[in-house]
Amino acid sequence: MRKLKIGILTFSDGRDFIHHEMLETNLRYQENLKLALEADGEIEVIAGTEIICTSEVAKSEGQRLREAGVDLTIFNYAIWAFPQLSVVASNFAPGPFLMFCNLHPSKCGMVGMMAASGALDQLGRTNVRLWGDIGDRDVLARVMVFIRAAGAVIRLKGLTMGIFGGRPLGMYTAVSNLDQWQKLFGIDVEHCEQYEIMRRAPEIDQIRVTKAREYLERNSAVLYNGKNLTPEIFEKQIRTYYALREIIEEKGFDFIGIKGIGDLTEYWCTVDVAEAFLNDPYDWDGPKEPIVASTEADMDGALTMQIFKHLTGAKEAVLFADVRHFDWERKVWFFSNSGTHATYFAGASSNPLENLSKVSFKPECSDYPAGGASVHHFAAPGKVTLARLARKDGKYWMAIVPGEIVRFEQELMVSLGNQVTPEWPIAFTKIDCEPESFLEKFPCNHIHGVYGDYKAELIQICELLNIEYHVFSKERPHE
Numbered sequence: 001m002r003k004l005k006i007g008i009l010t011f012s013d014g015r016d017f018i019h020h021e022m023l024e025t026n027l028r029y030q031e032n033l034k035l036a037l038e039a040d041g042e043i044e045v046i047a048g049t050e051i052i053c054t055s056e057v058a059k060s061e062g063q064r065l066r067e068a069g070v071d072l073t074i075f076n077y078a079i080w081a082f083p084q085l086s087v088v089a090s091n092f093a094p095g096p097f098l099m100f101c102n103l104h105p106s107k108c109g110m111v112g113m114m115a116a117s118g119a120l121d122q123l124g125r126t127n128v129r130l131w132g133d134i135g136d137r138d139v140l141a142r143v144m145v146f147i148r149a150a151g152a153v154i155r156l157k158g159l160t161m162g163i164f165g166g167r168p169l170g171m172y173t174a175v176s177n178l179d180q181w182q183k184l185f186g187i188d189v190e191h192c193e194q195y196e197i198m199r200r201a202p203e204i205d206q207i208r209v210t211k212a213r214e215y216l217e218r219n220s221a222v223l224y225n226g227k228n229l230t231p232e233i234f235e236k237q238i239r240t241y242y243a244l245r246e247i248i249e250e251k252g253f254d255f256i257g258i259k260g261i262g263d264l265t266e267y268w269c270t271v272d273v274a275e276a277f278l279n280d281p282y283d284w285d286g287p288k289e290p291i292v293a294s295t296e297a298d299m300d301g302a303l304t305m306q307i308f309k310h311l312t313g314a315k316e317a318v319l320f321a322d323v324r325h326f327d328w329e330r331k332v333w334f335f336s337n338s339g340t341h342a343t344y345f346a347g348a349s350s351n352p353l354e355n356l357s358k359v360s361f362k363p364e365c366s367d368y369p370a371g372g373a374s375v376h377h378f379a380a381p382g383k384v385t386l387a388r389l390a391r392k393d394g395k396y397w398m399a400i401v402p403g404e405i406v407r408f409e410q411e412l413m414v415s416l417g418n419q420v421t422p423e424w425p426i427a428f429t430k431i432d433c434e435p436e437s438f439l440e441k442f443p444c445n446h447i448h449g450v451y452g453d454y455k456a457e458l459i460q461i462c463e464l465l466n467i468e469y470h471v472f473s474k475e476r477p478h479e
Contacts, residue, residue: 279342281317
C-alpha cells in the first residue's frame with residue numbers, strides 16, 4: 001500500500017503587521033510538526049508553502065493540497081488565527097481535518113484552534129481537536145492515531161468488494177445493505193458465480209501448480225490420506241487460489257468474500273488454502289500485499305478486516321474466526337474456523353518459512369465431502385485487537401475487543417483442539433471481560449483482528465463515521 005499523504009496548513013492573524021511579526025514562529029512550528037510526522041517513515045507530509053493570512057492564500061493552499069492528492073489535512077495553529085481562513089481552506093483542502101495547536105502560554109494558538117473548530121462544527125465539516133508539544137511522544141502518538149484512523153476510513157472510498165456465491169447457511173449477519181455501504185463507507189459490491197472459479201482453475205499452468213505444491217510439502221506438513229486429501233486434490237486447491245487471483249485482478253476487486261459452502265465444498269474442493277494465502281502477506285511465489293478474503297461471503301466481516309488491513313499498512317494478515325468455545329478452567333476462548341485463517345498467525349513472523357513450519361495441511365472434516373486440506377495451526381501468542389462491524393436495528397456499530405492470544409504445551413493444545421474440530425486452526429484467546437457479558441453483547445458468530453493495540457484507532461474510526469461502539473473490557477466496559 002502507498003503511504004498516506006498528509007497535508008499541513010498553518011494559519012495566521014489576518015492583520016498584516018501581526019502576521020509578519022509572527023511569521024518565523026509559524027514557520028518554525030510548521031516545520032517541527034512536519035519533521036515529527038515524517039520521522040518514522042510511515043507517512044508522506046506535504047506542508048503549506050505559505051502561512052495563511054488571507055482568503056486568497058487559504059484557497060490557493062487548499063487547492064494545492066487537493067491537486068497533490070493529499071488524503072487528509074492538519075490545520076495547524078501556533079498563534080491566534082482568523083477563523084474564516086480555516087473555513088475557506090476547508091472548502092478545498094481534503095478532509096477530515098485535524099485541528100492541532102501548541103500549548104505555548106504566551107501565544108493564542110489554542111484560542112485560534114477553538115474558534116476555527118467551532119466554525120467547522122457549525123458547517124458540519126468533520127474535524128478533531130488535538131493539542132500539545134509535537135515533540136512529546138504521547139502527543140505525537142495521539143496525532144498518529146487520528147492519521148491512521150482517518151486514513152483507514154478514507155481508503156475505503158471507491159473500493160469494490162467481490163462476492164463469490166450468495167448468502168451462506170442462512171446467515172443474516174453475513175449480508176449487508178448495498179445502499180448503506182455506499183452511503184456510509186463509499187464501497188461498491190459486485191457478485192461473481194463460484195462456477196467461474198471452477199471453470200478457470202483447470203486452465204492454470206501445471207508448472208506453477210507443481211512448484212507451489214512442492215514448496216508447501218517442503219516447508220509444512222501436508223498430511224495426505226489417500227482419500228479426501230491427495231496430491232491431486234491439494235493441487236486443485238492451489239489452482240483455486242490462482243484462479244481467484246486472476247478473477248480479482250481482472251474485475252478490479254479490492255477485497256472479497258467466498259461462500260464456499262455448497263457448490264465448492266460438495267462438488268469441487270474446499271477453499272481453505274486459497275483463502276488463507278489470499279489473506280497472507282506472502283505465498284509460495286514471494287511477498288505480496290494481503291487480499292482480504294472472508295469465508296462464508298461475510299460482508300461485514302470482510303469490511304472489518306479491510307479496516308484492519310488499512311490500519312496495519314497491509315504488513316500482516318487479519319484474523320477471521322468463529323467464536324467457537326469457552327474453556328472455563330483456563331478462561332480462554334477458542335476462536336476457530338476452517339477457512340480464512342491465514343498461515344501468518346502460526347508464527348506471527350515476517351519470515352514465511354517460520355510460520356509455515358508450524359502449519360499442517362490436514363484432511364478436511366466430513367462436513368465437506370469434496371475434500372481438500374484444512375490449514376491447521378495454533379496461533380502465535382501476543383496482544384491482539386479484535387473487532388466486528390455489525391448492525392442493530394439498521395444502524396452500524398462496532399464491537400471492539402482487546403485481547404491476548406495465548407499458547408499452551410503442544411500436547412495440551414492438541415487435546416483442547418480435539419474437543420472441537422481437530423482439523424481446524426485455533427487462536428486460544430483471553431479477553432478482559434466476563435464470558436457472559438461477551439456472549440450477551442457480541443453481535444455475531446465471526447470475529448476478526450490483528451496483533452497489536454489498535455483500540456484507540458478503532459474508537460476514532462467510529463467517531464469519524466458517527467457510529468456507536470462498545471469496548472469489551474473491564475476497565476472501559478461501555479461507550
